[in-house]
Amino acid sequence: MLLFQALLLPWLLCHWADSADSHTFTMFYLAHFPNSSFVEFIGNATLDGKLTHSMEGGNEQLNVSQRHPLEPSHVWEQRVSNLSQYLQKFQQTVQVLTLERKVPYPLQVQCTKECLLFNTGATNSSSRVVLNGIGFLRFQTDSASWIPLQDTPLASFASSWLNKYNETTISIKHFLQETCIGFLREHTDVKGSLTGKQKGRSHTSLVLGITLGALALMGLTVCIFICTGGKR
Template sequence: MSPTGSITLRLLQISTFQNSSFMGTEGLCFLEDIELGSLDKHNWNIHIYQPWVHAALPPGDWKVKEEMLKIYLQKVTYVINEGATENGVPYPFVVQCRAGCEIYPNRTSRAFFYFAYNGQGILSLDLDNGTWIPSQDTNISWYFLGVLRNYTSLSELAEVLFNETCVDDMELLLRHGQAALERQELPVATVFARTPSPAQLLLVCRVTGFYPRPISVAWLRDGQEVPPGPALSTSSILPNADLTYQLRSILAVSPRDGHSYACRVRHRSLGTRSLLVPWGHSEVVLIAGLGAGLLAAVAMAVIVVLWVQRCRKPQQMEES
């Protein structure tokens, strides 16, 4: 679930046009970050990965939606290929589509439909009135705008799929997939240091095994949060093989700068608590300081004892 509390159903399409007669399409479907299924690139059948998806959608309804999706893919493939051939667009090229719908906590919804060419966004479809809008002022954006604008049946089909059917289907999926959406896994954090040069020390906080994806990782210097800057860098959140996530946060410091450092992790699975992992060097310094103090105390005690004994010796001689 996103920080705003909304939930998104996303369909991702990647179509590779090798030439005017050969094209391959792949697709994925996600409810938030849960992969629901994929598109078979050979026959455009849909493979479901989550067993509760079948329970959410009756077989008859699912068959209708699968056929609607195939019709959409046939139309969009034909339109793009025909336009590219007539206008001399160089092959090969890749067209990507990201479409779906988002439901907000107040039960309102928003549908979206974006087109990209060779990795760059070029068009979006206003699903409320069926009009295409260029994402940037480039020749390729205006070219595709001219091609798609002439095929109103494609925009009408997309409007039905994503502005109506998508929201209805997500309501059903949310009822049956609630346990998967509410799954929580606690983060595990470790802190260690690297020394790329004698003048620099890199403190690394590795956080892994957490779910869901949103997480907050910060460094504390003497209990105060380190602000963003060139010394602080955090990786993007990456997936693990067990369907959890990981990231790393690195802080560059000077060796023996005299400060204490700790990595603080906040995550939904922790509730109102925070995971605080100090850098091990601060513990070594504490132990070393305690040892030095103890040695100093012992040495002082020995000196006092010797001084007392020395003072008592003349007194004993006089008494004898």
């Protein structure tokens, strides 16, 4: 856990600034595989620098919580259940592929998603994947495509592979440009404060962001392990 806190600290310091001219929702999570039989997940979400969600756990036990009541309890419970099931499948897939390809451990995959709503009405959004501490892929929202951050065969192949599937392109674009921005409009006001209001059902959550990110990372994992044997 101390390792995760150390990894999170620089990110938190960079994102805790609040601006009256815009609103920002940021989601971050990290999957760390120290060996073939264990995984640790940690993540959080902030709205205008205020912590709104947190996640941590390992293997089949996952703790996800809302720091503010942004979603009704029955909706939130279902999201947490779905997320837990998906992350279990994610872990199992990595275990099988690493065993088959004899991939060395540890392995670490990190994903950050962020959307901004300016008081002028303009919006912006981004998504980034880091592999073993090095910038690996960036999602270009306008074109709904993954762009390699490294001039390596692995990064080029991974981006090409991910761009073949709507789950890793169109769905993520919709989440960043529509769902995430809708969340900002629902839960912030023009003064930059967290309102906490619930007008009907909110369709945005840390869980949804993580699930979409996990879809992309699942494809990324397949690229890494099947096609390169885990070597960059």
